[in-house]
Amino acid sequence: MVEVTGLSKTFGKDTEVLKDINLKIKKNEVVAILGPSGTGKSTLLRCLNYLCEPTTGTVRVGNVTVDAAHHTRQEVRNLRRQSAMVFQGYNLFKNKTAKENVMEALVTVQKKPKAEAEQIALKLLEKVGMLERKDFYPAKMSGGQQQRVGIARALAVNPDVLLFDEPTSALDPELVGEVLNTIKQLAEEDTTMILVTHEIRFARNVATRIIFMDGGQIVVDGTPEEVIDHPENPRLRQFLNFVTK
Amino acid sequence: MKFNWEYFFQTLPYVASKLNITLSLTIISAIFSLIIGMVFALISYYKVVGLSQLLKVWVSFIRGTPVATQLFFFYYGLANLSSWILNMSPTVAVAVIMSLNMGAFVSETIRGSLISVDEGQREAAMSLGMSGWQMTSRIVIPQAIRVALPPLFNDLINLFKMSSLAFLVGVRDVMGAAKIEGANTFQFFECYACVMLIYWVITLILTAFQKVLEKRCDSIYA
Numbered sequence: 275m276v277e278v279t280g281l282s283k284t285f286g287k288d289t290e291v292l293k294d295i296n297l298k299i300k301k302n303e304v305v306a307i308l309g310p311s312g313t314g315k316s317t318l319l320r321c322l323n324y325l326c327e328p329t330t331g332t333v334r335v336g337n338v339t340v341d342a343a344h345h346t347r348q349e350v351r352n353l354r355r356q357s358a359m360v361f362q363g364y365n366l367f368k369n370k371t372a373k374e375n376v377m378e379a380l381v382t383v384q385k386k387p388k389a390e391a392e393q394i395a396l397k398l399l400e401k402v403g404m405l406e407r408k409d410f411y412p413a414k415m416s417g418g419q420q421q422r423v424g425i426a427r428a429l430a431v432n433p434d435v436l437l438f439d440e441p442t443s444a445l446d447p448e449l450v451g452e453v454l455n456t457i458k459q460l461a462e463e464d465t466t467m468i469l470v471t472h473e474i475r476f477a478r479n480v481a482t483r484i485i486f487m488d489g490g491q492i493v494v495d496g497t498p499e500e501v502i503d504h505p506e507n508p509r510l511r512q513f514l515n516f517v518t519k
Numbered sequence: 520m521k522f523n524w525e526y527f528f529q530t531l532p533y534v535a536s537k538l539n540i541t542l543s544l545t546i547i548s549a550i551f552s553l554i555i556g557m558v559f560a561l562i563s564y565y566k567v568v569g570l571s572q573l574l575k576v577w578v579s580f581i582r583g584t585p586v587a588t589q590l591f592f593f594y595y596g597l598a599n600l601s602s603w604i605l606n607m608s609p610t611v612a613v614a615v616i617m618s619l620n621m622g623a624f625v626s627e628t629i630r631g632s633l634i635s636v637d638e639g640q641r642e643a644a645m646s647l648g649m650s651g652w653q654m655t656s657r658i659v660i661p662q663a664i665r666v667a668l669p670p671l672f673n674d675l676i677n678l679f680k681m682s683s684l685a686f687l688v689g690v691r692d693v694m695g696a697a698k699i700e701g702a703n704t705f706q707f708f709e710c711y712a713c714v715m716l717i718y719w720v721i722t723l724i725l726t727a728f729q730k731v732l733e734k735r736c737d738s739i740y741a
């Protein structure tokens with residue numbers, strides 16, 4: 275479903291943030307990416323849909339492959355259509371209601387008729403528990419509500435893989451639960467997801483696979499039992515000790 | 520010396536009748552400065568290589584020199600180089616300078632409003648596979664308009680006041696008519712009082728309108 279080969283990213287002249295990342299993710303996997311701050315987790319996720327252009331390497335999502343060495347704008351747009359991203363800061367369109375946010379890509383990118391897009395949007399808003407607020411603008415929604423609409427918006431394009439970059443870390447503690455529950459529900463439906471998170475316990479419960487990144491590299495890659503319950507790598511142990519304290 | 524109220528009220532309708540010139544100048548320059556401002560703003564928003572740097576210099580030049588000087592430089596200075604300017608009617612020359620001058624300010628207002636739409640929303644649009652134009656037309660511009668309208672209306676009020684410079688090149692606008700009338704009767708006090716009153720009243724009306732607009736802009740999308 276997702277395949278990353280020889281991916282590296284250098285900002286400016288010599289800040290190498292990602293070093294030769296190789297990664298394969300199968301359909302229905304729920305992959306959590308953990309790691310200390312500044313190790314390139316967000317950068318990796320953003321390279322998957324070219325919000326951030328890799329320096330070298332190829333990214334394949336679904337049946338679209340883009341090579342950093344030579345790619346066209348159209349290829350990048352095709353790649354982006356295979357995935358959808360849920361942002362730390364929600365990033366809802368502020369001039370659109372909850373329903374319109376979810377409909378937007380259906381109408382503009384997939385060229386669906388309005389009525390059909392609306393049907394899909396209402397169904398998805400119901401799924402994330404936001405049907406009642408369908409006509410609210412983002413300014414009138416709490417962070418948790420905005421993020422659930424953000425998830426519905428991402429689901430709308432029926433992506434091969436959902437990308438989450440710390441979807442709960444901007445939320446007040448009492449609002450984290452509602453968003454995690456929504457994500458958990460998606461995981462139970464076998465949605466393919468890649469999730470950068472600092473919620474270790476959540477990752478342990480929901481993910482089918484956990485990746486630990488450090489210094490721009492994948493250091494550990496295994497099942498939640500292996501990675502969280504029986505960590506062997508010293509850097510991983512240090513990290514887990516640090517965050518669970 | 521005493522303020523001659525009778526003469527004041529006698530002159531007021533005459534001076535006010537020149538509002539058609541003042542308002543035409545304002546409206547025509549408003550339209551052109553808006554067009555100039557939008558084109559300039561898009562050039563700097565999209566960071567068009569070469570042009571956007573050139574525009575920066577232009578805007579700083581326009582904003583850093585007095586508009587009366589710009590008018591004279593254009594109408595009396597550049598006219599030496601161009602017969603087109605030499606044969607231009609003073610009213611057109613004033614409109615050109617007002618449009619160029621305000622265009623530079625308007626472009627800054629519009630550019631600022633475009634940038635005010637946060638990067639996150641742009642990223643969201645791109646990540647969904649929307650094209651650059653879809654993103655700009657459906658997400659960025661609707662929000663930018665809301666931000667830009669109140670300051671643009673302010674620019675319009677400034678343009679209205681700026682039009683009084685027309686008298687400098689002999690146009691009989693409100694200010695020009697009062698100046699000529701005053702020169703004939705030597706009752707400058709009353710004549711310029713008429714001008715002050717007329718500008719003040721119109722500005723008050725425009726400002727009231729702006730308040731309503733501001734409220735509307737604040738409450739949309741909320």
Ligand SMILES: Nc1ncnc2c1ncn2[C@@H]1O[C@H](COP(=O)(O)OP(=O)(O)OP(=O)(O)O)[C@@H](O)[C@H]1O
Nearest residue numbers: 285286289291309310311312313314315316317318
């Ligand atoms: N646009 C950029 N220009 C320059 N450096 C950048 C840019 N974006 C990220 N970096 C650098 O790349 C490194 C990795 O950043 P990244 O955001 O991927 O880390 P992260 O693992 O997501 O961290 P966090 O857990 O804090 O979100 C950081 O050192 C950061 O300063």
Ligand SMILES: [Mg+2]
Nearest residue numbers: 315316317440
């Ligand atoms: Mg990050």
